Amino acid sequence: MVARDVLHRAPKVLLHDHLDGGLRPQTIVDLAGVIGHELPTSDADGLARWFAESCNSGSLELYLETFRHTVAVMQTPDALRRVAREMVLDLAADGVVYVESRWAPEQHLTAGLELDQAVAAVRDGLAEGMAEARVKGTPIVARQILTAMRHASSAREIAELAIRHRDERVAGFDIAGAEAGYPPTRHLDAFDYIKRNNGYITIHAGEAFGLPSIWEAVQLCGANRLGHGVRVIDDITISGDQVQLGRLASYIRNVRVPLEMCPSSNVQTGAVASIADHPIRILAQLGFRVTVNTDNRLMSNTTMTREFERLSDAFDYQLSDIRWLTLNAIKSAFSPHPDRLALIENVIKPGYQTLLEELDQSA
Numbered sequence: 001m002v003a004r005d006v007l008h009r010a011p012k013v014l015l016h017d018h019l020d021g022g023l024r025p026q027t028i029v030d031l032a033g034v035i036g037h038e039l040p041t042s043d044a045d046g047l048a049r050w051f052a053e054s055c056n057s058g059s060l061e062l063y064l065e066t067f068r069h070t071v072a073v074m075q076t077p078d079a080l081r082r083v084a085r086e087m088v089l090d091l092a093a094d095g096v097v098y099v100e101s102r103w104a105p106e107q108h109l110t111a112g113l114e115l116d117q118a119v120a121a122v123r124d125g126l127a128e129g130m131a132e133a134r135v136k137g138t139p140i141v142a143r144q145i146l147t148a149m150r151h152a153s154s155a156r157e158i159a160e161l162a163i164r165h166r167d168e169r170v171a172g173f174d175i176a177g178a179e180a181g182y183p184p185t186r187h188l189d190a191f192d193y194i195k196r197n198n199g200y201i202t203i204h205a206g207e208a209f210g211l212p213s214i215w216e217a218v219q220l221c222g223a224n225r226l227g228h229g230v231r232v233i234d235d236i237t238i239s240g241d242q243v244q245l246g247r248l249a250s251y252i253r254n255v256r257v258p259l260e261m262c263p264s265s266n267v268q269t270g271a272v273a274s275i276a277d278h279p280i281r282i283l284a285q286l287g288f289r290v291t292v293n294t295d296n297r298l299m300s301n302t303t304m305t306r307e308f309e310r311l312s313d314a315f316d317y318q319l320s321d322i323r324w325l326t327l328n329a330i331k332s333a334f335s336p337h338p339d340r341l342a343l344i345e346n347v348i349k350p351g352y353q354t355l356l357e358e359l360d361q362s363a
């Protein structure tokens with residue numbers, strides 16, 4: 001097991017974190033006060049507990065209901081900018097050196113904002129956060145992923161928005177929301193648009209629904225990465241020391257489709273029974289391109305350090321395992337290849353090297 005302090009100092013990479021799932025509780029209270037939005041409680045600690053407890057139901061649909069409070073307070077440029085800036089600072093303070101933060105612009109128009117203005121507000125918040133984090137000595141690269149909601153019909157418009165702002169810190173396109181009953185192929189025209197414009201796609205799939213969703217995401221929609229993807233385990237048969245991969249699981253492993261796994265979130269929504277039962281361990285052993293993510297830090301009361309700590313507890317992961325997971329993540333980022341190499345060589349590898357040497361000396 002790796003000590004919390006070591007995990008905290010280790011450079012970390014976060015590919016799957018929702019902007020509207022990571023607000024500071026006090027910020028929700030402040031912003032709700034300004035617009036007169038009624039919260040379950042106006043005490044920040046109580047609110048943090050309310051989110052974590054309401055999200056423990058084992059149902060993705062109930063989990064998603066809690067977002068109405070966070071989305072409600074993120075309807076103005078100032079609010080979006082504040083939330084984005086604080087997200088960057090909180091992650092930098094947790095040792096995250098690269099983040100792709102996702103959110104659904106179509107959910108932020110109720111006070112009259114236009115899609116492009118909303119994206120610009122988040123862009124400005126990211127820039128402010130990065131500048132402040134650098135001054136504090138915790139540099140971080142922060143980008144956004146634009147999400148379309150799978151039950152809605154704005155996916156094509158959001159795909160166009162993502163391409164239009166690709167040179168302004170928009171890294172890619174995603175779909176999220178309730179999975180059962182809303183297959184990714186409902187939005188084929190959006191994915192087609194992204195592909196024709198050489199953009200990048202990640203799709204929430206294989207979380208609350210199984211292999212057909214993953215197959216559609218990868219083979220029909222052209223997903224470059226899978227959000228969660230835990231159910232790929234259903235295409236793997238294990239008996240004794242015999243392991244048999246089905247065609248889909250083989251394909252995903254062979255072409256190195258990154259799996260954005262979110263252990264705590266998966267337990268809360270019932271995708272897995274417990275951290276100890278999470279397929280991430282076997283998938284990592286089999287050589288899948290697995291990555292570790294927070295999903296929603298507020299709803300899961302978690303951080304990247306905490307996710308690694310839980311895995312390290314459950315599976316006796318060592319720092320070398322955390323390093324491998326982090327390298328998987330940065331290799332899978334939707335950023336230019338030379339930028340990824342520079343982060344690997346200048347930040348990630350030296351960061352782990354220092355920690356590994358310290359551990360050696362104290363052994």
Ligand SMILES: O=c1[nH]cnc2c1ncn2[C@H]1C[C@H](O)[C@@H](CO)O1
Pocket residue numbers: 018019020021060064067071102103104107147176177178204207265295296
């Ligand atoms: O884990 C998730 N699965 C599907 N949808 C999700 C998950 N976490 C957050 N969302 C939804 C709720 C948010 O409002 C939306 C955009 O971030 O994405």
Ligand SMILES: [Zn+2]
Pocket residue numbers: 016018176204227295
């Ligand atoms: Zn998610």
